[in-house]
Amino acid sequence: MTRIxxxxxxxxxxxxxxxxxxxxxxxxxxxxxxxxxxxxxxxxLDRDSEGLLVLTDNGKLQARISDPKFRSPKTYLAQxxxxxxxDQLAKLRGGVTLKDGHTRPAEVALIAxxxxxxxxxxxxxxxxxxxxWIKLTITEGRNxxxxxxxxxxxxxxxxxxxxxxxxxxxxxxxxGTWRDA
Numbered sequence: 527m528t529r530i531x532x533x534x535x536x537x538x539x540x541x542x543x544x545x546x547x548x549x550x551x552x553x554x555x556x557x558x559x560x561x562x563x564x565x566x567x568x569x570x571l572d573r574d575s576e577g578l579l580v581l582t583d584n585g586k587l588q589a590r591i592s593d594p595k596f597r598s599p600k601t602y603l604a605q606x607x608x609x610x611x612x613d614q615l616a617k618l619r620g621g622v623t624l625k626d627g628h629t630r631p632a633e634v635a636l637i638a639x640x641x642x643x644x645x646x647x648x649x650x651x652x653x654x655x656x657x658x659w660i661k662l663t664i665t666e667g668r669n670x671x672x673x674x675x676x677x678x679x680x681x682x683x684x685x686x687x688x689x690x691x692x693x694x695x696x697x698x699x700x701x702g703t704w705r706d707a
Contacts, residue, residue, distance in 0.1 A: 528584040530707035531565055534699040535579045541570045556581075557701055563680050568592050569600075569667055569691070577688035578696045579601075580707075591691060594666035595628065597630075601663040601690040602672050603640050605649060606681035609658045610636055614679040618662065622678045626668060629675060633663040642687060643701050649684045657684060 535650065539554040556567070556579075565581040568591035582588050590596050593669075614637065621629045635658050660681075662672055673683045689696050694707055 528587060529562070529565055529582060530584075530694075531560065531562060531704045532694055532696070532699060532707050533560060533579045533581060533704035534696055534701045535558060535576060537576050537647075538573060538588055538675070539603045540573055541567050541579055544552045560704060568673065571688055572670060572673075572686075575686040575688065576701065577686075578691055578694065578699075579688075580691050581704075583658040598692050599663050599665050599690075600666075600667060600688060601661065603637070603642070603687045603689050604660050604662055604672060604676060604683050605639075605657055605685040606645040606660060606676050606683055607655055607657055608681050609656050610660060610681055614681060615660070616677045622675050624668070624671075624674050624678060629668070629671065630665050632675070633661075635661050640687075643684060653661050661689075 530655055533556070535543040539556070541556065542558045543555055545553045545555050545590045553573070560581065566583070567590060568582055569582045571577065571579050590599050590655070615634050619634050620632045621631045639659050664671060672686055698705040699705055
C-alpha cells in the first residue's frame with residue numbers, strides 16, 4: 527500500500543533528509559521532523575519557501591507529482607513587494623519568458639492577507655513600500671519559478687507558501703508537522 531505524507535515545511539528547512547552542504551555548516555533537514563522510513567519528497571520546495579511538501583514511498587507517484595509533463599497543479603500564496611496592477615497580473619496569467627523559456631499560463635488572483643502562522647525570521651517590513659498577497663497556481667515546477675515569475679513582472683516575492691499540490695492541501699497542518707494523506 528502506498529504511503530503519502532503531507533508535511534508543512536517551515537522556512538529555512540531543506541527539502542531533503544540529509545545536508546550535503548559545505549563542511550562545518552548545519553542546516554535543518556526533513557529528518558528533524560519526519561521519522562518514517564522509505565518516504566521521499568515528490569518535488570522540492572526551496573529552503574526559503576514554506577508550505578506543503580508531499581512525501582511518498584511510491585516512485586511512480588513521486589515522478590507523477592514532480593514531472594511537469596503531468597501538469598500537476600501547485601497553488602502558492604505569495605506576499606509580493608508592491609501592489610499588483612491589472613497588467614502585471616495579466617502577464618502572469620499569460621505566462622512570462624524567463625531565461626529558461628516561456629512559462630505555462632498561471633491562474634492568478636489578488637487576495638486578502640491570509641491567516642498564516644508567523645514566519646521566523648519575520649519578513650522585512652518597509653513603511654514606504656506597500657506589499658500585497660497573490661494566489662498563484664502553476665502546472666510546472668521549474669527552479670524558483672514563482673519567485674522568478676513575480677520578479678519578472680516587477681513584484682519581488684517576500685514570502686512564499688505552497689498551499690496545495692493537486693487535491694492535497696495544507697489545511698489543518700501546523701508548520702513542522704505532517705499527517706498521512
